Amino acid sequence: MTDPVLVFDLLLAAAVVALAVASLSVRDLFMAIVLFITFGLLSALAWVRLSAPDVALAEAAIGTGVTGALLLKTLHHLRYVTGTLDRDPPPSVTPATPVPAPVIWANAAFCGLITLGLAAAFLGAPQAGPGFDPLVAEALPASGVEHPVTAVLLNFRAYDTLMEGVVLLAAVIAVWQIERGLSDAPAPALGEIFDGFARLTLPAIVVVGTYLLWKGAEAPGGAFQGGAVLAAVGLLLLLSRLYVPQPAHRGVARWAFVLGTGVFAGVALLVAGGGRVAFEYPAEHAKTLILLIEALVTISIAVTLAALFHGREPVALPSSGGKKDA
Amino acid sequence: MPELTPALIYGVTGIAVFAIGLVGALCAQDRLRRVLALKLCSVGAGFILVVAAWRDPPDAPDPVPHALVITGIVVMVSATAVALALIRRLQSLEAEDDA
Structure with missing residues (x-):
């Protein structure tokens, strides 16, 4: 005390x-x-x-x-x-x-x-019992990044993170199916203060989101936090009607949804040859590969979260929606 | 009486939040509130995992539970989005039936 x-x-x-x-x-x-x-x-x-x-x-x-x-x-x-x-x-x-x-x-x-x-x-459990921290600290130099949580997410337990992307993908598919043909509630009136707010904060959010992603290699931050912050850009764009999803944008949206997971799985398969297992990145390219995966996963997370917020698939109805500006 | 540490304080908090969420999920009749209650449960579970990763001195916590909680948060938002879409659909169908 x-x-x-x-x-x-x-x-x-x-x-x-x-x-x-x-x-x-x-x-x-x-x-x-x-x-x-x-x-x-x-x-x-x-x-x-x-x-x-x-x-x-x-x-x-x-x-x-x-x-x-x-x-x-x-x-x-x-x-x-x-x-x-x-x-x-x-x-x-x-x-x-x-x-x-x-x-x-x-x-x-x-x-x-x-x-x-x-x-x-x-x-009854012993506090601060033996954990994985000594193992992670020992293997950290081989992971390609300096931040232990990023190393666990993108390297040591990369399967979890890959499947997380699949879960997000499944969610957006489910939401599009559930809301098919559902009429949309009219957008709430937002007023001038919101427009000014959106104009001021949009550039700042983009910078913060990208910074979080970039910083994640050595300090707290990373793909998920950065992706969520960038998704806020999509939310603001959708709310302020600066961006209205069109049926023609569905193709781009679908590609954006699968981009992160697809590249993640692709890299895993590519490095799997030559005596290595999936996600055993070659040491000299580990950081590049992790940053590439993180950047694309960030884009996918941002677009998927914004699409989950918007809800309905933008089909040819009077008013339509589905994804943020990729 | 165990020593008062942040781990103990927030561990008990996590269990309390989980219990509150559990009661809410079972007893609430409003659908939106039930989703809210389940969300509380997930935050309570997150508390326990983060506490399990805490170390004294607190400079090098265990990163594996942290990664698990981050994964859990993303999975939870996906599940919440689907649950809320189902609620919106249900409510629309019920409104059509009433009309």
Whole structure:
């Protein structure tokens, strides 16, 4: 109890838990989403305290930023189809049948048991037990990059990252299929302040995103964080109607979706010959290959996240959409 | 009584957030809120993994759990996007039925 920062930790932890409770218990859904976004940003701050800046960046950009935008877009759509768009405050969703009390008690008991088990396991486990850090530190010089998290993501456990790209690809295919023929909610009115904001921030976001990608080789940052920041460019372009997706752009969008994953898999197959296994990059080219893969994966992530935000495939309808300017 | 460290504080936070999300996912009736609750669960799990990677002194944490959490965050946003698309579709279909 000597470190005064521990007081900050305790306060932050209390705020995180309180925001989690509040975001589930507040009646207004819009408020719930805003509380959730605050919760995500404070969680990211907590992870910075736990010396995990990469994870904090990813959580702030993807887990909170992009997810928050997706949630708000969905809420806008729900209010549009239920005809409660203009009413303020909107009538809260009243459940048709309230949950019976025994069900709530059974759920609570079940959750309590799981939580107790988790807590017992966590408190009983040795803190800071043997991990992979000595192994990673030992192999780091051979990876081609200086930042351990990037080395793990793009080299030592590259299969995970490749499959992550496939998951994103599957998600965008699923969203396009689910929303086929769905009518779009009218775009919310944004006003002059937003236009000015977009004009000022767009160039800055492009610089920040590229910097995150480039810096990822030696410091916290990388393809996913950079990609999410660049996806924000797509979101702003879509929201401000500076870019309206057209059916003719679908071909480019599809190529952009598969670009990262395709090149990633291609490199893996190329290096696989001559006694090496997949992802065993030749040492002299490792950094070049990793940066190439990261750059293309970043583009794919940015386009895919923006497409996930936009939702519907831009088919020939009166208004259409689907991807950001590649 | 174990010593008060950031790992302990945020570990307990992670378990609490996971529990809150679990209760929410089971008890919430609104679809959007249920997705929100599952998202809370994933952040709670992320807390535990990041805590497991924490080292004292904190200059060289274990990078493997960090990479796993980053992967998890990206997979979670994909799953959330699909879930929300399903919700939008369902709501539109229900609105058509009512009309």
